[in-house]
Amino acid sequence: MTTATLDAAPAATCANPHWEHQYLDLMRRIWTQGDERVDRTGVGTRSLFGATIRFDLSGGAMPLLTTKRVYWKTATRELLWFLTGDTNIRALCAQGVEIWTDWPLDRYRRETGEAIERKDFSARIVADEAFAREWGDLGPVYGKQWVDWPTYEPAGEEGLFRRGPGVNQIAQVLESLKSNPGSRRHIIEGWNVAELPAMALPPCHKTYQFHVSDGKLSCLLYQRSCDLGLGFAFNMWSLALLTRMMAQQCNLEPGEAVWTGGDVHLYLNHGSLVEEQLSRTPSGEARMTILRRPESVFDYRIEDFDVSGYAPQGHIAAPVAV
Structure with missing residues (x-):
């Protein structure tokens, strides 16, 4: 066209x-x-x-x-x-939702040099909790x-703070x-x-x-x-x-x-x-x-x-x- x-x-x-x-x-x-x-x-x-x-x-x-x-069900699962x-893709991958997988996958490939396929990466995220903790979090x-x-609140000493309630x-x-x-x-x-x-x-x-x-x-x-x-x-x-x-x-x-x-x-x-x-x-x-x-x-x-x-x-x- x-x-x-x-x-x-x-x-x-x-x-x-x-x-x-x-x-x-x-x-x-x-x-x-x-x-x-x-x-x-x-x-x-x-x-x-x-x-x-x-x-x-x-x-x-x-x-x-x-x-x-x-695919409205995929968008709904994301919402x-x-x-x-949650900020880890494991729960999404377990539902077959891979719209966030590319970012952790890209980091994994860059840092390990392993040319893993996306479906195999997602499957490993679901199967291995420790692997998911290390590689599946998005921040x-x-x-x-x-x-x-x-939030942060004073920790009692000048200049020090600790995490407050979210x-x-x-x-x-x-x-x-x-x-x-x-x-x-x-x-x-x-x-x-x-x-x-x-x-x-x-x-x-x-x-x-x-x-x-x-x-x-x-x-x-x-x-x-x-x-x-x-x-x-x-x-x-x-x-x-x-x-x-x-x-x-x-x-x-x-x-x-x-x-x-x-x-x-x-x-x-x-x-x-x-x-x-x-x-x-x-x-x-x-x-x-x-x-x-x-x-x-x-x-x-x-x-x-x-x-x-x-x-x-x-x-x-x-x-x-x-």
Whole structure:
């Protein structure tokens, strides 16, 4: 598909626009007008700075892309893992989820020189607890900051400090939503500057702000860096899912999921993905039912979520830049 073809591709119609046209229009703009940049991975990207996509969560609607298959159960397992505060990939690998495996695997290969395959590395992480402790930890990534943000308190002698109790931001925001819904401080933050060097990957989806209006809970996510071709689909799903879970726990209806990206990019080696996806037309709508209300937001299980009406077009494979 040529640039001219991409420029001529149909945009959203005014009659009944499918939400996904926001995504496809952004993809087209990046690919045809984006600034070509050398990035951390060395692969190179085309990038735009500053973008917003909005999705109405009413009626059980969920933002699953239809122009390619999105593995929503994998994204859900990741979100539930975040809420445990765990930072080791072992629990994910045990569920067949390998979206975080590439970073520990890359470190293992570099430091040992062993050219182990990913599936074999994941299997060893699951089978060998000591191996998982040594090689499977990602550092204080998302979940650690969400439910156990570190604090420090004076240790009695001048200039000495010891670890204090961790801050559970999720629990704090839930309480503030219930007790003071009009607050402008319903924020969950992942960007802990002091701990960034210890993280396998600094948080991309970094700041969540919740907002209550007319009995509905909305959430705006600020994402500093977004791989639109691969990562966005999971990020948008997780934003909507977390909003629904928080809304249920607060006896509120879901409102809007508002996604805002800083550096939004497409990798230069994703050309075939871009061309294939932009040739497709969005159709249909996924809806989700939460089958029970757990005692807390930390008690949801994968079996609690039922998705209906999702009929995506085929999966589009593309390499991940580590």
